[in-house]
Amino acid sequence: MVVQVSKSSNKPESSTEVRPLNHDEFFTGTFSRKRLAKAFLRIALPSELLECLDLDGLMAEPRHITDELFKKLIADVIYRVPIKGTEKHVDFFVITEHKSYNDFLTIFQLWCYVLHVIRQEFKEADDAKKVNADYQLPPVVAIILHHGESKFTGKTELSELFLQLPGIEKYLPKLQAILVDLNTIADDDVPNDPDAPELKLVLMALKLIFRKDASTKLTEILEESKLISDDPIFQDVVRMVWHYFVASAKYEEHDYNTLYNTIKKIVEVEPMPTMLERWTADAVAKTKAESVLTVLRSRFHRVPKDVEEAIDQMTDPIALDSWTAQAAICQTMDEFAEGLR
Secondary structure (H helix, E strand, C coil): CCECCCCCCCCCCCCCCCCCCCHHHHHHHHHCCHHHHHHHHHHHCCHHHHCCECHHHCEECCCEECCCCCCCEECCEEEEECECCCCCCCCEEEEEEEECCCCCCHHHHHHHHHHHHHHHHHHHHHHCCCCCCCCCCCCEEEEEEECCCCCCCCCCEHHHHCCCCCCCHHHCCCCECEEEEHHHCCHHHCCCCCCCCHHHHHHHHHHHCCCCCHHHHHHHHHHHCHHHCCCHHHHHHHHHHHHHHHHHCCCCCCCHHHHHHHHHCCCCCCCHHHHHHHHHHHHHHHHHHHHHHHHHHHHHCCCCHHHHHHHHHCCCHHHHHHHHHHHHHCCCHHHHHHHCC
């Protein structure tokens, strides 16, 4: 993934987008929010390290990395945090990787991310003629947040992945990740932050998503949150939690009606059947639109941008079926485009 985003391209704190959310999308969508990110780092990082950091200056930076081995990787969330009391042009980075299952390559994957961040920061410093004998690489910490159905058993230190030989231990790379495994934290001990009440809600949603009592437990948390339910950031996160549960909860016997009624007291959301119907209809329309484009590309190789946009925006499945048939028999692209008007 090596497309650097602008340092100012933080995810907005509020959004009303309605769509299903899988585990990765829910994690990235919530942990990219500055208020929640600050609260999470306050519980995840050592207190002496926190004293060195200006969390108010935190920015979330999505980075895309492409390499020959992994083809395409997307670091879930990378935080750039200013360091207090230094004149050096160096920031502190936190790479947070979310896992909903045991992945034995997680620490190796994080190593790739760390190397990418360091190389990119070095290049920027080198281009700005700031690399000299006193230059120091930016400090980077890796965090694994796990919420699968069992405890995380993957390695958390990079050196443990290497073949061990006598006398080699101290010469191997030592990247040690901070592991936050929600499976090892009791429900009553999940951290809460009065400055970011959505943190506990999000952590509990991740923790509960595989459990049969998920809706009941989440309803209890929301009932306890009534005093801050008019907070717009909290409301937006509640909406995301609902989309996440409807799309990704493991057990269908959840008491969705009770959860829905509780959420409705906080923020406007659609009932589950309506949401599922909409998502299903959208998926069908998208598939049919791809069929039209596939036929056109196979016959004419290139589809003009305005034609492609018109096809993508069409949601009527009957019209899309008609366009697929027309794409197969039209003589030219212009003839097909004329039929869209």
